[in-house]
Amino acid sequence: MSIQHSGIRRQAAFGVVVALAVLCAGCIGSKRSGGSSGSDTAAIPLTPSLWLSPSISTAVIPYKDACGQPAVFSVADPLVEAVPRKLNRVFHGVTPQFGLEQRVTAAGVIEVGLGLKHIDLVIPRHIQGAYPVSVTLGAEMVFLAEDGKTLFAKKLQSVGRGEVTVTDQSCEVRGLEPIVQEAVDAVTEGLAKQVAASVRVREYAEQQKTRIPTAASLSTQQAGIASSASVTGGVQANRVAPPAGGPAASSRLQATTLTFHAIVRDESQDHMLQQGESLTIEVEVKNEGQAEAEGVEVLIGGEGALTEHFPQSVAIGDVQPGEIKRTSVTNRVMDLKDATQGELVLSVRSLTPLASLPSAKKFIFQVKPEKGDSGAIVSDVDRLPKPLAASKQTRTVVIAIGVGRFRDERVPTVKYADRDAEVTAAYLRAIGGIPGDRVHVLVDKFALKADLAETFDEWLPKRVDAETVVYVYFAGRALVDGTSGAVSLVPYDGTIASPNRLYPVRHIQEVLARLPIQRAIMMFEVSLDPSPGADPGTTPQADWGDGAEDDRDDVMWMVGNRNLQEAHAYEQGKHGLFTYYLLRGLQGLADVDRDGTVVAGELCTYVRGEVIHAAREQFGNAQRPLCSPPPGQGAVVRIHPMAKGNNPKPPAQAKKAEPSADAPVQAPKPVDMGPKP
Incomplete structure (x- = not known):
């Protein structure tokens, strides 16, 4: 069969x-x-x-x-x-x-x-x-x-x-x-x-419809030098059409393709600016086309006082096909006393026509209030949501682990990990009316390897039966095996130099496979590193979705980061970026179809989209969460009710006016989204 x-x-x-x-x-x-x-x-x-x-x-x-x-x-x-x-x-x-x-x-x-x-x-x-x-x-x-x-x-x-x-x-x-x-x-x-x-x-x-056609389409227009400008995030990126003038001219200005990556680093690396702090812009441009890209420039724009500290453009020069060029500029940021945030938008332009215009990259930094400033930021997700139903979920179990500091000081810290675990556990308990003796929270020095083993091998099996739903949340650091992709968590007494001090995720999968539970929801906010001695370039993707048994449809994984990188911390929300939107979703925003209930599939889809968007807009790089099973698979666990919906339809009369064609598109700010207190 x-x-x-x-x-x-x-x-x-x-x-x-x-x-x-x-x-x-x-x-x-x-x-x-x-x-x-x-x-x-x-x-x-x-x-x-x-x-x-x-x-x-x-x-x-x-x-x-x-x-x-x-x-x-x-x-x-x-x-x-x-x-x-x-x-x-x-x-x-x-x-x-x-x-x-x-x-x-x-x-x-x-x-x-x-x-x-x-x-x-x-x-x-x-x-x-x-x-x-x-x-x-x-x-x-x-x-x-x-x-x-x-x-x-x-x-x-x-x-x-x-x-x-x-x-x-x-x-x-x-x-x-x-x-x-x-x-x-x-x-x-x-x-x-x-x-x-x-x-x-x-x-x-x-x-x-307001997007300007690419330069490749300009070749069909009337010959001669022409220019067009598209406005993306407040920065103009000019493209010049190829002129008439014989084969030499048309060859010299043949359309090409540019890609670029950008990183903006603040001196303290906390994405919060303060008076006198230095800010560095690093840009890498690659010519992916077949023609030389002449006169390549990086354009620096945005809104607010931050743009005044940098030139409007930085020259890259000519870039040959397949060539990569890099540049950086560092300036000290001053005169931010009255500002609440700074914004930089980076884009690329070239004298050579571009077959497609690289998307602009936006970076947003919050400004630290000076000492004595009483305007402290309060997270908008720390107010607990309403219960999902009147009846209590007396068979549900919650395990929340947050390890942000480590005994071995060589292990990098993970900001807000302990806070993330405590707040997530409180959310799940409030939503389900779960008894306190069925909620187990381990943070920092109380999350030794022995504590994790005792939790999954002894504490959990005593509290489950065929009707039990298990929630497992983890915030912290993990290592990915360079050969198999197996993931191991770093407990408080763990070290990145010895695999014997780690706690394998596979062991959690095996425990869940043995227990007679109804289903399990796994939520992991992790910074992923390669195992000691492994080459990051050849390390396989982290193995999350395959449980101890194949083809299981009763376990769902929501992982905040599927690649080898640091998970972003959202300073304004005082949580990890993935956890921040996980909590927003549990507040009710993830009820996309507005049927009054947030189910597991909706929650993960919502969190994934918001994290991808926020990582690009605020940090300038990708963070792609994992939802496993994906849409269309594991239907039973994907429709598991997680929270009460709170995503009302906007009133018809509140429809905003359409933006003009040349108006910059403003990225949504996470703090302004969702239900208001």
Whole structure:
């Protein structure tokens, strides 16, 4: 049976590539004036990327045939055909993506996954005749903006009904195809209508209309020197069209592609500025194209007094194809007495036309109040949320561990780790009405390796049964094995030099696999380092999602950082960045579909989008949280209720005026989001 199932998966995966390539080859970028799926609404003027979860590309539904033997029905092909077909009526087109990771483009990305799938069919005896059958499919769709922010998320379930026939000549069940197709059409049509009606997606599409066409498109305009400017975050990035003048001129100004990375470091490295502190801008520019990039410059702009301390541009010079050039500038920051924050926006321009304009990078620093200033910042997430229900969750268990300081002073500290653990435990207890003797908190010197072992090997097993939900939260530091990707936590008495002083995550997975629990939710705010002696460039990705047993759907992982890097601390919120948005989500903001309940899948999707956006806007680099199972997989654990929803729809009369085409787009500030006290 396992061999048959594997073969169907391989055939389905191959069919996905062929079907998507055929379906979408002619629809990318096409203009459509018709309505969205089944309605008179105008098509959304976007061509987003379409990423189908492996739960769709390998989708099969198990059932029993007329002889009572296990069988499977593949729904991969119908879903792969229906999803882009429905969405092409909603948008101007969709662009398929292949692979396990989606890439967010300016037009956004649509993620679609399959959750519940069930065939309800009972054939008591192998007797010729007709039998009623129902096919149930549940799907989930998410729309992400270019900055990773979630603009739309919806879960739908549809049922197809009909009759199948069997004969006394074989075990085959005939007639399933049209019933499955009915369920597929219903659920995909429903999702298409929902995204077509999304106000946030349509507003995003209108904002994208103000983007200036790339320099590659300028080559089709009238010859001669021309210039255009796009305003991104307050910085103008000029692109010059190639002039007429023969082959030499056109070759010299052939369009090329530039990418750049930027880091802005304050002297104390706490993302808080104070009078007299030095600030360093480091920029790396790479020519990814085939032509030389002439006269490359880094533009420095933004808002507030911080921009006055730096030149408006820094010359990089000419950059050859494949070449990387770096530059840095350091200045001491003064005259910030009346400022509350500083902002820098960095972008790149070149005399050579650019095939695409690199996105500007925004950095925001809070200004430390001077001594004697009473304007202390108070976190807006430390007010506990309302209970999820009137009844208490007397079978639930919470384990919260926060290790920010270590006995070995060579181990880097993790800011707010102890505070994160204490507040998260208080949140979960308040939401579920969990008795105090079922909440176990370990912080700093009380989180020795022996304490962790005692907690999972002795304390936890005494408090669980088949109805128990286990919450495990950890904030601190972890190491990733350079060969296997296995993750080990660093306890208070741990050290980064010896693996014997670490606590393996695998042991937690094995404990949970042995215990008779209902489900477990794992929430980890971690800074990840390679194991001693491992090469960061060859270290595999951290292994979180694979539990001690394969194919488990009762454990969900929400990990704040999937790569080897420091997890960001959000100074204004006085929490780790991932934990800050985790708490915001538990306050109710993660109730994306506004049904009154925040479920685990919604919470992780919300946190992931907010962290990606905030890391890019405030710190200038990526931090990508992990949600495992992803959308469309592990439906049972993804719909586990986590908190009470508190995400009211904005009043119609409060709609803001549309920004002008040349107005800078302001990034949302995390402190201003969410329910007000």
